[in-house]
Amino acid sequence: MKMQNLPTADNSKDRSSRRKEALISLEGRSEPPCVGGYGLGGVLNWACRLALMMTVCALTAGHSAAAANDLDKLMPVRGFCIAAPRPKHLERFIAFINDELAPRQVNTLILRVDYNYQYQSHPELAENGALSREDVKKLVNACRTNHIRLIPHINLLGHQSWAGNTYGLLKQYPEFDETPLVKMPAKYEWPNPDGLYCKSYCPLHPKVHDIVFALVDELCDAFEADTFHAGMDEVFYIGDDKCPRCAGKDKAELFAGEVRVIHDHLAQKSRSLWIWGDRLLDGKTTGLGMWEASYNNTWRAIDLIPKDVVICDWHYERPDQTAVYFAMKGLKVVTCPYRMPQVAVTQAQDMVKFRKSSTPEMRERFQGVMQTVWSDAGGFLDRDYQGKATGKNAVNNSWNTFRAMFDEIAKLNEAKSEKEK
Ligand SMILES: [Zn+2]
Numbered sequence: 001m002k003m004q005n006l007p008t009a010d011n012s013k014d015r016s017s018r019r020k021e022a023l024i025s026l027e028g029r030s031e032p033p034c035v036g037g038y039g040l041g042g043v044l045n046w047a048c049r050l051a052l053m054m055t056v057c058a059l060t061a062g063h064s065a066a067a068a069n070d071l072d073k074l075m076p077v078r079g080f081c082i083a084a085p086r087p088k089h090l091e092r093f094i095a096f097i098n099d100e101l102a103p104r105q106v107n108t109l110i111l112r113v114d115y116n117y118q119y120q121s122h123p124e125l126a127e128n129g130a131l132s133r134e135d136v137k138k139l140v141n142a143c144r145t146n147h148i149r150l151i152p153h154i155n156l157l158g159h160q161s162w163a164g165n166t167y168g169l170l171k172q173y174p175e176f177d178e179t180p181l182v183k184m185p186a187k188y189e190w191p192n193p194d195g196l197y198c199k200s201y202c203p204l205h206p207k208v209h210d211i212v213f214a215l216v217d218e219l220c221d222a223f224e225a226d227t228f229h230a231g232m233d234e235v236f237y238i239g240d241d242k243c244p245r246c247a248g249k250d251k252a253e254l255f256a257g258e259v260r261v262i263h264d265h266l267a268q269k270s271r272s273l274w275i276w277g278d279r280l281l282d283g284k285t286t287g288l289g290m291w292e293a294s295y296n297n298t299w300r301a302i303d304l305i306p307k308d309v310v311i312c313d314w315h316y317e318r319p320d321q322t323a324v325y326f327a328m329k330g331l332k333v334v335t336c337p338y339r340m341p342q343v344a345v346t347q348a349q350d351m352v353k354f355r356k357s358s359t360p361e362m363r364e365r366f367q368g369v370m371q372t373v374w375s376d377a378g379g380f381l382d383r384d385y386q387g388k389a390t391g392k393n394a395v396n397n398s399w400n401t402f403r404a405m406f407d408e409i410a411k412l413n414e415a416k417s418e419k420e421k
Contacts, residue, residue, distance in 0.1 A: 071105055074352060074413050077334050079108035079370030080402065081153075081312075084116050085377035087135050093377050094142045096385070102146035104406040108370065109143055110229050110274075112153040113219060115168040121214040125168040136222045151274065152223045154215060157258050158235035161199040163188035169201060169211070176201040176208045178237045178246065200237040203258040204245035213265050226271055229312070230262050233276035234291055238298065251297045255279055256304030263306050273306075277313040277333070280305075281322055288320065302329050312336050312370060319346040323354060327365035336370045339396045341404035344371070348408045352416075369409075371402040 071078070080101055085093040101109065115127045117136070143150040160170045160177075164184055170177050178200040185192065201208050220228055232255075239251040246254060263273045280302040283293035292315065293299070307330040313322055316338035326333040335351055337344035347369055354366040373380050375398075383389055384399035 071413050075368040077108050077368030078106050080106050081110035082373040083376040084111040084113045089378040092381050097142045108149045110151045110153055114154050121218050124172050140224050151227045151229050152219045153229035155231035157232050158200045159198045176205050178202040179240050197236045229274040233278050252300035255298040256301035259305045274310040277311040319343050327362050332365045332367050334367045334370050336372050338372050339398050339401050341401045344401045344405035345408045348405050352412050373398040
């Protein structure tokens, strides 16, 4: 479950040693045969150098294009998902894109923006000190330069509160609350008599989509995005018995109905929809439980949602092979680890195996993997990335998991290329 918000490590040490290795390999390289000297010989030498450089450049470009192509075949989606940085962390986060995501050929970045944007359509919903349009343009440019698809995210339906804190939408528009009778506690504890995990909005409230779609459209425009991630995970409150609109309705149909409404709205502008997968899995039969899967009968929605919705299938403690289930239902799927390096390595191996061992119909539904980070970008850069996590988190953290998984992807790609030679 994603409620654990964890610290952790990784290493500037590792980064500097990686750079050091790169320097050593450059220093150790022997000079090309035509170096040095002036006069005619020198000119020839320079001409020779230029020709050599051009050849090297052409070869390198050809090689990297071929390598990227190979990697795309091995694993079409190589993702990273994190809360969008606050403006004060923006430059550091862009450096992270350039220094860490780009060299590993990450090609998809999901930024969980939620209310961290200065919405013009609904300024009342923007958090204090949120990202400006200019800030977002810097992110758009960094991703474009590095050939990374940038996907903004707003939690829709569920996750409208966290612990004792109600988020912008229900704070400003309490009439959208699916469970208005459930009061936010002064001190949040789980479990609690109300079964309050997070608040949801009522998907059948006649005004709710006017507001949320204005945010979605504005954000997609600012991010120049062809895809939007709507969250929709861990929805515990849905079809509440006391909701005048939803009471008595089938929860799977309510969930699927909301997916379809969002999907169809995005489709008007040729945008596609990604969501988390947990509500579409049967928590009891699978033993996956009530966070990682559904105990509230939403799981039959898997047969009711449009087939072009992409599922982000998160499993953090074990490499559960539910990607196969989504693919067999006709849905594209991306497997998402969090903080266990070995789990992520297995998930990358499984994804490659699924692609290799499937029918052509199934193969393209196995889209790839995406590292998730469940702290804000500033916290991640300060802690995990700097190797400052302590205790068990010193090993099991998002940064270590990310590196282990992308090292494994590189290895799998090399092995594939060797085999094909
Ligand atoms: Zn309702």
